[in-house]
Amino acid sequence: MNEADGTTFYRVSFGLLAAMALFFALFVNGALPGLMVPTTGQAIWMLGFAQSFANGLSIYATNFGLPSPAPISFGLAAALPTALFLKIGIPPADAYSLTFAIWFGVAFYGAFRFVRLLGGRSGISLLCALLWLTAPVIWVHADYSMTSLGIALLPAYFCTALQLIYYERNLPSFILFIAAALSAVFMDGYSFMMFACATAVLLAVAFALRSVKRTELLCKTFPLVAAGFAVSYFLYKNYVGKAIFEKDDLDLFRAFGANIEFFFLPTRGILWLADLFDFSAIREENNYFGDASVLCASFALVSVVAGAYALATKSSDARLKATFLLVAVFGFYMALGPSFKLNVLKPDGVGVSMPLQYAPWRTGTEWLSYLPGFSNMRASYRWVALGMFGAWALLVLHVASRRAQSGVTIAVILAGIAFNIPAPGVMTANVDSEQAIDGIDRYIENLRPIFQPGEKVAFLPFRNDFFVNYMASKLNISTYNVGGDKNLTIAMENWPDTMLAFEIGKASPDFGKKVLWLLAQKDVDVAAIPYIDLLWAAHQWPYPPQYFDEMQPYIEEIRSSGMVDISDTENFTFVRLKPDFRRLSSGKLSALAATHFCKDGVSLSLSAPLKFSDAGAVCGNGWAEPEDWGRWIIGKHATLHYHLPADSERSVLEFDAQGFVGGNLTDQKIGVSINGKKSDGWEFTIASPREIERLELPQGVDTLHLDFFIPEAKSPKDAGVSSDLRPLGLGIIAMCLTKADESCLQH
Template identity: 35%
Template sequence: MSTLLAPATVMKVFLLLGMHPADAFSSTLALWVCAGYYAAFKLARQLSANANVATLLALLWFSFPIVWNSAQYSHLHFGFCALPVYVYAAQLLADTSTTPKRTAIVSAGVYFTTVVIAVFTDGYSFMMFAVASSILFLGQFVQNHDARTYILKFVSPVHLLAFASAYVLYSSYIGQSEYRPSDLDFFRGWALDLTFPFIPPKGTFWIWDVSGLSAVRNERDYWGDASTWVSTFMLPLILAVIYGSFKGSRGRASLGAFWAISLFGLYMALGPSLKVNSHRPDGAPRGMPASAASFPTGNAILSKHVPGFKNMRASYRWVALTYLGLWLALAYQMTNQQKRAGREDMLVLLAAIALMLPDLGKHIQNKMHQREMFFAIDRDLLKPLASAVTPEEVVLFAPSGNDFLANYLAPALNVRAFNVGGDKNVEAASKSWPPTIVQAATKPIDGMFSKRILNALLSGDVDVVILPKFDMLWGAHYWPIEHSKGKALSSHVEFLKSQPFLAVEEQDHLVIVRLSDQDGIFSDEKVSSMCLPDRCIEEQDFNPGKYPSQVGTIQNGVLYTDERRGYLLFGPYNYIRAGSYCIRIDADLDRAAGAYIDIASDNGATVLAKFPLKVGSDRSSLEKMLLSLDEPAQRLELRIFVESDTKLALRSVQLKPTSSEITCAD
């Protein structure tokens, strides 16, 4: 739900100036931080805080865990750093009721530009911008009778036009109106537990650790991950707001919009179900099923049906709105101009900042280590790859996934990669990939993995396939990293090395595979003898993880019926090119009882052929069946349906090309 296009555009300028990518990223982030700090300061001053208090209030924003702990998610970090900018732009637009018409038009232009920048920075903070600004404008309309005409006739149209335009621009850029939403279990798992804002987790906030007031939390015992409890601790801010409420120097009515922003953020952060010190049972997934929840909050209707809301699956991140609303309320309350009261305010703010900061020594040391890690990646991956690939070649890092590291390596090498990073990007991009790339990139390392790689190369859709021995997501976070895929890849690498028409270079962390530059080293006959994924299906030695089944049991690699009605097997959802094919089944069939095999495509939507299973004189082998495809089949599967009284033991199933269009030829 993000592109990071706006920061990336600035990074591009720094890269053109000769900066290293790590420094270009840091410099761009520094600009966003400076803009956020300036906007927070101006907001505080606009709310009548004096300069010293406003300076600390701006610093307070960046001490919030939701801001500094979001650094592991680049788009989110940029967005949360810029939230004060978004609110300041909204305040400028709303406050121009008392300023000249020319100033109002300038403020509208600033607001429109800010909205567009926000949508091309981060989706979460963009949605929060929409909610916060809408509440602020509504509050202004309700409280300020003199401004109602201005809000209704000028601010509201500008507001709606800005967000509608941003949505259209974003949809046009990504080529679709929205992403496929996640299951509500994810929303529940990554939602706020009501104990998290009040009890800090151990090992994060140094003052609380030293005082012994932090609690042990880990991903084994709690739903979601560590970000849900590290990012949401806000007790010091709550105490500061309580302190401010006792000052009582200004009317309470003006605080209504700020409280509304805070409460709405809290409500959405709770997710679809309420959690109060909720623990995850042993072996349960990180996503929280409805059966494990106490009672619903009612916001599932937004998370399930409303555009924008239904893509904000990490519910706890809504707590940034709670921080924002409380921060605005605190800034509004700290307006006493008496010197003594000003000093008290500053002491309260300094205490709140200190109580929400991590161990700064460790934090800075960790950032320095990450920069060193960046240069280690250059040394260990980028430099060896530069000698193995040629600029402008088309490459594929396989299998694909959240391979963010490829997003750095590919442009640094000046090659064109199919890999696009996050899961939503892969989902969108794969719709335009050639079928051979879809199969090679999106399927796991299984028995057919090396043949899918070979098929992609033979098709000419890719020049080089790179097989990382490590996880491309976590390799971008922690380097060096263990070779978690090395063992699974080893047999496939040996197979690829054995092919005389392939050139395979094995490096310390990667394996580079391309077609050999020797002409005539392979022939159509040799290729056709291989069971390549776009022209052949060959399954045997069944196991539950390799070939799905609705019914039946597996013993010693053989799939047996078990007196249940349903599909004994289905899959593997391959792209198969047009042509004539022979289906061979090796099985023992003692009783057919209405069983049949059919061949379907497009996730079962189109049945291409259907053959009844018959008991023959030789029960150890079933009759061969001919399949003709006039055009390529997408996501083809072989399905064997059995009745409860069918008796069948399946050893293997094959779909292979045949030269005959009349019968299966051996």
């Protein structure tokens, strides 16, 4: 079949071959609507955003991550078409799979066009595109959702840069480049950085080796490229609300760097032919730093062999050959992380991170982890995708330099495609994912009668709650919870004090009290107490109710207040205020809750200090969990309730207190009231952050209700002190009831 003849037979035949190649690529990647879904957990996470987008006709999720509308931290480019499919009634599993099929189609065409741009003929271009789309580094990252799409699209992205820099510096080329940069930044941050780095290498080599066009490159091309990436970055920053998240510890960069042997020998259970011919290694995740993705996604031997084969032959463009070689070397080197590791195992008792003491040799790349963009690429091994792209591009340049391909070249490509085929267990998991998502969808639909549309719900204790994304959006309720570590960080910055009082993933002794306080302050309508882990239930459905026994004492404690109605289901308990109590003010409800939990308050004895590090020292709302030194107030208001001895004389309360000052917070003023009457205020400064404060008590009372008001409470993060998101202002170390003319506490 000669592509030059342009006959209808050729076009139809080529179209059929292209369709077959694309179908095979979609099969390998598990993106066949109605049959397969590439993953479960990340699909549920993204479907939650997509369903919320569809509910509110917005690019922000309004069902979770309250109080502010929640941006999706990555993958907007895939979530929006998924939202459209959900809106028109396509089932969630099929909507997700269809979106991925479309984007993989774009990636396949982009890889095909990349080969054609360099001069490859149609048939060999199809084979090269298929070799790229079946690369394990793409489909292994399906568990990280749109990261796999971002990697798959690298040739399509780079094709636009190559067109703009090397071939046609015109408006259509610039528009395509802008579209690629926008797609990259709103698809996945890792591939955006890879695209930017590869483009920088392309520009640098062009500038160094094309002396006659340096002025044009410097004055015209470079500004266009810089503008494309800058506009994309600016739009992403404005959408998410921030572009730089907390920098991860360098120990994580080390841990998630690839061992050198991972490049050349795959892990057992990933590749079909490798397992069949016993060319794979059994690796246990617990024996290595990082996680399973490092072991499974770093294999690059096929690309390395293809690139080495291409390097050994002549190519038509030495400049591009140098460019692709530099891209490959840079990618593979960055994938090592800050340390060289060869057969390095994790010692017993060491966590996921890799301390410097276990690093044999440094690579010298650790300084990059302090730069914007690079600082959030903690999964160092993912740079292997850029290395593999560079090696694949070398092969593409080789085939594009020849009108007829040798048998060796065809054999290398076909062998690479065959070697890329996933193991049967991987394909079975994709079928299971489709069924699991359908099961989750049916389960959540059965919960619909429990809620009223628009009700505000808190799932407690909160975690990285992937499951909540889809549950809240499907039922069209609202919640503070959100799945995704970056989204959780963003949401917590605006949470009310009542939510921040809970510890992530932990039910503390005060859990029941905090649930009632949350309801009493009317920050939520429903408190949902899950028995399933809302992160892992989204990944492995159905999931066992592992927290059932742990949560029962707290539920009974809440039930005994008499203030709530409780609905029990297989995987959740839902708590609401009774109708009569909902009509009361927040202040009255808080007092009733305190009365229940503290009865008449903590009993005080004269000259007997209470340490606030002890759980029994505090009865009231607004307090953090005890620490070794004492405890903080969370937010701008807190209460304490005490019972005085019957024979107490005129007395005072002494507090060993500290104000949260530091960074950009120079002083802290505290308002105090006793039984509703304003008392003298306290003030703390950087010079005097800790003081012994005294409150003169009214005569003739046997109970005390203290209110603390901290108008300038601020999180240590906002103050520039640490990454702590809790709004702090006042901490109490100890308190003591004493006579007016005596002292009880000392620093």
